[in-house]
Amino acid sequence: MVRHLNIGGDTQGDTNGHGGIYRAVFVYQLDSYHYWEQQLGRHDFHFGQIGENFTVDGLSDAEVYIGDRYRIGNALFEVTQQRFSHSTKNSGR
Template identity: 50%
Template sequence: MPRTMVDESGIDQLDAQWISGIYKDTVQGPVRLTVTGPEGDGQADLVYHGGLHQAVLLYAASHYPAWREELGRPDLVFGDFGENLTVEGLTEADVCIGDRYELGETLLEVSQPRQPCWKLSRRNGVAGLAQEVVRKGLGGWYVRVLREGNVEAGQELIRLARPYPDWTILRANDIIYGREADPVTRAALAACPAISPRWKEALSGNPD
């Protein structure tokens, strides 16, 4: 659930009072994934986080060694990037918008890349971390929960469908941030039936 963090001195901007659901704890045993996210989890900012199209955030386990070295933070552990599920064997280069996966009892559909906000920097006490994640395109990805059910650590994430192979998460990041600037390509991604409404608006030039 969301936590309130505060440094009573208020001197360091990274430590001023803030409320966030980015803190995640490792869970043993089954967890139920609902259409709005894992039971027992929560978002503090429901305008930009959560909802049907951002129900569960996945992040690649393989990114952690590089981040530990780059940031000089050997203490980084799974969950420190705010993800609900840390996954092995997949990165933003391997996952596409619209991919459908079975995990435990659930059916998941990839809806959009994650656009990290300032809270990622605050969470880890590293100024500029969110911007660096954006630059690298390694923010993770959100899924919808099409079928609710229980999941637990160690279960295999099985891909069942890939209807839109052109739109990897990495490429979608390049498009939204202007690194791939062709307007025809941008419009084509916006027209992808599986893209989230928020991203469709942003790609169409009408961000909310």
């Protein structure tokens, strides 16, 4: 169940950097997993390892904007903050 501050069963270990009403749900791109595997020379990552609630394929940082809305099942999610990553850091976005 999606709640105001989190998804049922989810906990945030560092509430200063994660959680709250604007960081209740974290989405991470599959391409970012591939990037870090390549950068670190590893192939043992598994979904959820970064702490994300959803791992998505096909939604790059360049395609997602604050205010975008996505429906997953009966829940409507809205992007409230950009995700800082290797691509946002390099692009200045």
